[in-house]
Amino acid sequence: MKTRKRSNAPVFWGLFGAGGMLAALFGPMLVFITGVAVPLGLILPAGAMDYPKMLAFSQNFIGKGFIFAVISLFMWHAAHRIFHSLHEIGIHAGFGCKLLTYGVALVGTVVSAVVLLGIGF
Amino acid sequence: MSEQKVIEIEVLRYLPESDQAPRSEVYKVPFTDDMSVLQGAQYIKDHFDGSLTFRWSCRMAICGSCGMMINGIPKLSCETFIRDYYPNRITIEALANFPIEKDLVVDLSGFIEKLEAIQPYIIPKEPRTVEQGEYIQTPAQFAEYIQFTSCINCTLCYAACPQVGLNPEFIGPAAIALAHRYNMDSRDGGQAQRMELLASEDGVYNCSAVGYCSEVCPKHVDPGNAVNINKINAAKDYFLRFLSPKGGAK
Incomplete structure (x- = not known):
């Protein structure tokens, strides 16, 4: 029988799944709050996302974790989706495609971690 | 008696001895309402071209050998009825994603x-x-x-x-x-x-x-x-x- 290499897909599929779950739970709500409710002053007060408030949010341990998870896991989810969509439209999954998609997610993860830690506690 | 209905069946033919690539051929097949697409193929083999090759056995969706692309959709031809396509043309082709051995027979x-x-x-x-x-x-x-x-x-x-x-x-x-x-x-x-x-x-x-x-x-x-x-x-x-x-x- 031919020997087959174990796929490393579970790592990326896991991040994709986690990001998909988060996106489904929080994505529409975040779009509504940041894109509609706050700018138009609907439901939420107009100053709900002012700089001092958002700074305090991102300096809080839980707020920091939330922002990091939402940026990083959303990006891993999107990267995986784009990577596989490229494959489906005939652009085949070479190392270059992987680097472009997962690489962007990795850079996004590192940058958001560095910036969030830089803001301090 | 009502007039005999006739349907056009377009078949993707491939004879490895003579064909460079698969080609289409259209047959005009008289049918009754109880006839399956498989029976349509059998009619073509019996009346028009005995070289048409396809797999079949049970005629009741249990042997799994008569699968083909019917108007682009993979189906068992024995449980797909000609009447559901009439008066339009039916196109039958070998199952997609497999190498064709001959006509509708694929290499499994x-x-x-x-x-x-x-x-x-x-x-x-x-x-x-x-x-x-x-x-x-x-x-x-x-x-x-x-x-x-x-x-x-x-x-x-x-x-x-x-x-x-x-x-x-x-x-x-x-x-x-x-x-x-x-x-x-x-x-x-x-x-x-x-x-x-x-x-x-x-x-x-x-x-x-x-x-x-x-x-x-x-x-x-x-x-x-x-x-x-x-x-x-x-x-x-x-x-x-x-x-x-x-x-x-x-």
Whole structure:
């Protein structure tokens, strides 16, 4: 029988799944709050996302974790989706495609971690 | 008596001795309302061209040999009726994603290799003697796998799967559904052996959850579900193998 290499897909599929779950739970709500409710002053007060408030949010341990998870896991989810969509439209999954998609997610993860830690506690 | 109805059937022909590439031929086939597309093909073979080649056997959707692309959709031709297409033309072609051997007959050797590779039989947890008697299985244990035993190896799901089309090495829906059928059987102990294949680069992660395999399945096996359950199993195996005493699959 031919020997087959174990796929490393579970790592990326896991991040994709986690990001998909988060996106489904929080994505529409975040779009509504940041894109509609706050700018138009609907439901939420107009100053709900002012700089001092958002700074305090991102300096809080839980707020920091939330922002990091939402940026990083959303990006891993999107990267995986784009990577596989490229494959489906005939652009085949070479190392270059992987680097472009997962690489962007990795850079996004590192940058958001560095910036969030830089803001301090 | 009403007038004899005639339908046009366009057949993708390929005779390896004389054709460079597959070509289409149209036949005008008289039919009755009880005639299947398979019977239409048989009519062509009996009346127009005896060289037309296709597989069939049971005529009742159980042998799984008469699958073909009917107007671009993988179907069993024995349970697809001409009347449902009339007055439009029916196009029949060899199953997609397989090499054509002749006319509507495809080369299934790749599929058979995949089927063998997943070890579609009970691998006992420990050797069992005749004196130990039969295995006892509860209705609940039976219910775990019964759905996945319905596969008739018709390979419609392979013709439907875009990922099989892109990567012919992909183990594919039916073989993974059958691997799952044995993995879920309380008498079986072959999970680790099959995991090597399911978790490999030719395994479950080739699937992008399109789900067309389950849609075309004439036996409601739902191979798409089996593949996706095994993505979770393979992910668990990937991460938990470091904790398992035997180290999981290689």
